Amino acid sequence: MTSTAERTEIRHLIGENWVPASDGSTFESRDPHDGSLLALVPKGTAEDGTAAIDAARTAFDQGPWPQMSPKERAKILHAVADAVDDHRDELAQLETRDGGKTITQSLHAEIPRVAHNLRFFADYVSMAANEAYPDGDLLSYVLYPPAGVVSAISPWNAPLMLATWKIAPALAFGNTVVLKPAPQTPLTAHRFAELALEAGLPPGVLNVVHGFGGEAVAGPLTSDSRVDRITFTGSSATGVKILQAAALNHTPVSAEMGGKSANIVFADADLDVAVPMSLRAIFGGNGQVCLSGSRLLVQNSIMEEFLERFTEEARKLVVGDPKNSGTFMGPLIEARHLEKVHSYVELAQEEGGKIVTGGERLTDAARADGFYYPPTVITGLTNQSRTAQEEIFGPVETVLGFDTEDEALRITNDSPYGLAGILFTQNLDRAHRMAARWKAGTVWINTFFERDLRLPFGGEGISGLGREGGQYSREFFTEPRAVTIRL
Numbered sequence: 491m492t493s494t495a496e497r498t499e500i501r502h503l504i505g506e507n508w509v510p511a512s513d514g515s516t517f518e519s520r521d522p523h524d525g526s527l528l529a530l531v532p533k534g535t536a537e538d539g540t541a542a543i544d545a546a547r548t549a550f551d552q553g554p555w556p557q558m559s560p561k562e563r564a565k566i567l568h569a570v571a572d573a574v575d576d577h578r579d580e581l582a583q584l585e586t587r588d589g590g591k592t593i594t595q596s597l598h599a600e601i602p603r604v605a606h607n608l609r610f611f612a613d614y615v616s617m618a619a620n621e622a623y624p625d626g627d628l629l630s631y632v633l634y635p636p637a638g639v640v641s642a643i644s645p646w647n648a649p650l651m652l653a654t655w656k657i658a659p660a661l662a663f664g665n666t667v668v669l670k671p672a673p674q675t676p677l678t679a680h681r682f683a684e685l686a687l688e689a690g691l692p693p694g695v696l697n698v699v700h701g702f703g704g705e706a707v708a709g710p711l712t713s714d715s716r717v718d719r720i721t722f723t724g725s726s727a728t729g730v731k732i733l734q735a736a737a738l739n740h741t742p743v744s745a746e747m748g749g750k751s752a753n754i755v756f757a758d759a760d761l762d763v764a765v766p767m768s769l770r771a772i773f774g775g776n777g778q779v780c781l782s783g784s785r786l787l788v789q790n791s792i793m794e795e796f797l798e799r800f801t802e803e804a805r806k807l808v809v810g811d812p813k814n815s816g817t818f819m820g821p822l823i824e825a826r827h828l829e830k831v832h833s834y835v836e837l838a839q840e841e842g843g844k845i846v847t848g849g850e851r852l853t854d855a856a857r858a859d860g861f862y863y864p865p866t867v868i869t870g871l872t873n874q875s876r877t878a879q880e881e882i883f884g885p886v887e888t889v890l891g892f893d894t895e896d897e898a899l900r901i902t903n904d905s906p907y908g909l910a911g912i913l914f915t916q917n918l919d920r921a922h923r924m925a926a927r928w929k930a931g932t933v934w935i936n937t938f939f940e941r942d943l944r945l946p947f948g949g950e951g952i953s954g955l956g957r958e959g960g961q962y963s964r965e966f967f968t969e970p971r972a973v974t975i976r977l
């Protein structure tokens with residue numbers, strides 16, 4: 491296998507074939523740190539998308555994957571996970587160069603999670619309990635046959651981790667998959683597909699096509715009637731387009747979309763925990779995390795002290811080359827995104843906000859070739875401002891004050907999004923009360939970003955449709971069938 495430095499060309503994986511785009515066109519994948527060319531990537535056409543669905547359909551209809559026992563599939567998925575573990579360094583380097591994610595995060599969090607996604611769902615399917623309902627001389631039970639062909643469409647901010655969050659359960663339940671990674675970050679999906687085939691995944695079970703949405707390669711993935719499930723992670727705006735396309739064929743969609751989550755700090759919080767966690771919750775992942783606590787609600791009685799500590803620590807975060815182990819924040823993904831993030835900082839000022847720190851692109855010699863933006867903290871806005879209502883998806887924190895629990899909840903839930911929430915308090919009565927009234931798919935109390943894959947994951951409002959994880963993934967990736975027999 492070629493190393494990153496040697497790689498010049500990526501191909502689609504369709505069936506057992508590595509192929510270019512049907513019209514031969516390509517696009518470039520570049521390192522957001524210095525703009526260096528990493529790969530030429532097939533700019534997939536609608537024909538490519540259709541060919542990948544053909545391959546996945548054939549692999550599903552003719553087997554052997556759907557007919558294997560869960561244990562047989564689990565054995566292969568564990569072998570794929572082993573290959574990921576064995577290539578952890580290489581995959582982490584690829585992820586960091588392609589998307590600007592810090593090497594610490596790629597190496598110690600995201601690539602290990604890739605292997606964990608595979609192992610978790612392999613074991614979950616092998617060991618899941620099943621329902622049986624004896625009722626007099628009737629016995630009823632439930633079968634969970636695979637749904638069929640799954641289109642998996644993933645974003646750039648945690649490329650392989652989020653792709654395998656879809657692929658792992660889809661495959662473990664016996665489906666075949668067409669994956670379309672985000673065009674900004676194609677490298678790890680390509681390498682993963684190579685490793686999966688080498689580890690024994692039958693050809694056609696996982697197909698990977700590269701390129702863009704709409705009329706291009708992603709078109710058939712959402713509109714072909716031979717697709718049985720669509721699992722999408724990305725922006726809420728794209729989610730609407732996918733839902734519209736899927737509706738024409740009644741294709742079920744699981745959509746994990748944007749967020750504008752509240753991070754609430756009460757006066758009784760342990761600030762030695764709340765300050766570093768709150769920093770991580772907005773500036774971790776280069777500020778490009780759907781779950782980030784991008785609205786920071788601080789109880790007014792501690793606002794001054796908290797803001798001083800938070801801002802001081804934010805200024806100290808190391809922003810630079812993501813390949814260095816001491817870096818906390820790498821570059822933003824691309825020029826267009828940097829412009830979007832900065833435009834929101836300008837908007838915040840127009841809306842009356844005060845930039846406490848950050849707010850200008852970093853253009854010194856070491857960072858001039860990359861899309862570097864500093865941790866930025868804004869005060870003086872209301873929750874009604876566009877800055878506080880819209881997803882910026884960058885290292886920009888909007889700080890809002892509150893006095894009471896009810897006020898904090900009212901502000902929190904006054905958002906079209908409902909993905910996650912973070913709460914710092916030592917009053918556990920309050921914590922449970924608030925979790926029960928919070929409009930969010932996930933609530934973290936005195937912690938952040940912990941993920942137990944048995945839990946439902948997804949969002950309310952425009953943050954999501956449906957849930958995945960454990961039994962929730964089973965409901966989505968299978969076609970539950972009730973069987974009743976008279977004894």
Ligand code: NAD
Pocket residue numbers: 643644645646647648652670671672673701702703704705708709712723724725726727728729731732746747748749779780781881883909949953954
């Ligand atoms: P995006 O919506 O622009 O793209 C996501 C994927 O959809 C890409 O692969 C893209 O090529 C594809 N796509 C675009 N238009 C399409 C179309 N018309 N039909 C089919 N596919 C199409 O999102 P992005 O910029 O890659 O990712 C950032 C967004 O993802 C943010 O909004 C973030 O909050 C969200 N996100 C959500 C979660 C979650 O779990 N809820 C996780 C990560 C990211």
